[in-house]
Amino acid sequence: MAFQERVFSGVQPTGSLHLGNYLGAITKFVALQDNYDCVYCVVDLHAITVWQDPAELPRATREVTAAFVACGIDPRKHIIFNQSQVAEHAELAWIFSCVARIGWLNRMTQFKEKAGKDRENASVGLYSYPTLMAADILVYRATHVPVGEDQKQHLELSRDIAQKFNNDFGGSIHSHGYGDAFFPLPEPLIQGPATRVMSLRDGTKKMSKSDPSDYSRINLTDDADTIAQKIRKAKTDPEPLPSEEAGLAQRPEADNLVGIFAALAGIGKTDVLRQFGGAQFSTFKAALVDLAVAKLGPIGEEMKRLVQDPVAIDAILGEGSARARALAAQTMSAVRDIVGFVRS
Ligand code: TYM
Numbered sequence: 001m002a003f004q005e006r007v008f009s010g011v012q013p014t015g016s017l018h019l020g021n022y023l024g025a026i027t028k029f030v031a032l033q034d035n036y037d038c039v040y041c042v043v044d045l046h047a048i049t050v051w052q053d054p055a056e057l058p059r060a061t062r063e064v065t066a067a068f069v070a071c072g073i074d075p076r077k078h079i080i081f082n083q084s085q086v087a088e089h090a091e092l093a094w095i096f097s098c099v100a101r102i103g104w105l106n107r108m109t110q111f112k113e114k115a116g117k118d119r120e121n122a123s124v125g126l127y128s129y130p131t132l133m134a135a136d137i138l139v140y141r142a143t144h145v146p147v148g149e150d151q152k153q154h155l156e157l158s159r160d161i162a163q164k165f166n167n168d169f170g171g172s173i174h175s176h177g178y179g180d181a182f183f184p185l186p187e188p189l190i191q192g193p194a195t196r197v198m199s200l201r202d203g204t205k206k207m208s209k210s211d212p213s214d215y216s217r218i219n220l221t222d223d224a225d226t227i228a229q230k231i232r233k234a235k236t237d238p239e240p241l242p243s244e245e246a247g248l249a250q251r252p253e254a255d256n257l258v259g260i261f262a263a264l265a266g267i268g269k270t271d272v273l274r275q276f277g278g279a280q281f282s283t284f285k286a287a288l289v290d291l292a293v294a295k296l297g298p299i300g301e302e303m304k305r306l307v308q309d310p311v312a313i314d315a316i317l318g319e320g321s322a323r324a325r326a327l328a329a330q331t332m333s334a335v336r337d338i339v340g341f342v343r344s
Contacts, residue, residue: 003184007036008142010043010083010133013060014052015209017067018217020197022296023263024148028189030072032146038078039140039324040068042317045083045090045132049125050114062313063303067220069316070302081320083136088328092135093128095339099165100131104157110150134158137186139328146189149196150206155188162186172338182338194263200234203252221300224293231289236281243277245269254281261288264295 009029011021029040042064044057052060061082068080083089105111108130115122125132133154137145138161145155162183166173173182199205199216207217218230235253242248248255248269255269258276261284262269276284306313336343 003141003143005036005144006140006142007032007038007144007146008041008137008140008186009146010041010046010136011064011068012043012047013057013064013082014047014050015060016219016221017064018197018207018209018219019260019292019296020148020194020207020217022071022220022299023192023194023197023260024150025146026067026071026073027263028146028192029068032144032189033072033074033078036144038073039142039327040073040078040080041136041324042068042080042082043136046129049123049129058310059307061317062307062310063221065313065317066303066306067299069306070220070299075316075320079320079323080316081324082317085317085321086139086325086328088139088325088332089132089135091332092139092328092335093132095335096131096134096138096161096165097128099168100134100157100161104160105130107153108157109153130154130157131161134161138162138183139331140324141184141331142186143184144189145186149190152188152190155186159185169338172340176334176337178334178338182334192263193259193269197260198252198256200230200256202235203254203256218292218296220296221303222296223300224297227292227296228289231285231292234285236285241273241276241279241281241284243273245273247273257281257284257288261291264288264291 009025011017011025029038032038042061044061047057065080069075073080105127111127111129114126134157137158147155162185165183166181169182170180174180197207199207199211200218201213201216211217215230215233218227222230234257236257237251237253239251241254241258248258258269258272262272265272276287
């Protein structure tokens, strides 16, 4: 069965947004607007799988919303909203937690990383998180999901859940007139030179909001001086840059910086190396500083301007939530029938 094409993705309002979020996800969100109906969500229900200070969460939610708008997502043409305003996410997540198998969740590497050694003390939500993620996507019957490389396994699980739901309820799906499959198998969109941006301090570790060193990442709200300092201090190796991509193989820090340059410039790594092959890092870093400041500076400024007006941001989220709710309600109404819940 052909499904109407729709894009869905989400970003957690935890810590500050960084270059990894921007290049791995948000730039893709922006690009997809031209060809798809897009739904972009600030996933506050996901955020609380680990402790969030209730006095801080609203600010973080508004900041991610501001980043979406500052990066170029148009909230009139597409939907920007926060997850907790659309209760259908949690409702479908419950049904999916009865479809997903414990064995599937046990394989999730992100849970193992996040829970660490003290697994018994992790929240149940952190463990079942991928079922909520599947619900986020499938409550809009979304077909395409732009994400960074680190979300690939969760996307595969979402596909498994959709497939099992379609199989388990196949007869009911058919008898209610929805054809052979009710949910699409959502396709991950993980492309380009920066699907996994690494820490500036250690090219083998992912750039992350939770790294204790602020020098490991470039935040979207960093000013020009801070961006320049962080790039100048970024770890490198003593060799000049290679002329071919193969020469980056055993050089994680060089590979990372070249990938960042390529993604910011909208070109491939090969093009970057054609320009900078044989150059010292000092030369390359100076060019990277100019490029990063030119691209990120205006976004940071616009974010800072937008967050000054929380009423306007809340209006975007309120309006987006109303539109999202209308779509989600249609799916849930069908799902209740398919599962066999009595409605009176
Ligand atoms: P989150 O909030 O951790 O990250 C948001 C997006 O940024 C990408 N990303 C990166 N990409 C490249 N390099 C990095 N170092 C890097 N760090 C983060 C992530 O892959 C993600 O695309 N579970 C998700 C949020 C979510 C979601 C969804 C996504 C909830 N429901 C449904 C898609 C569909 C998360 O924690 O992303």
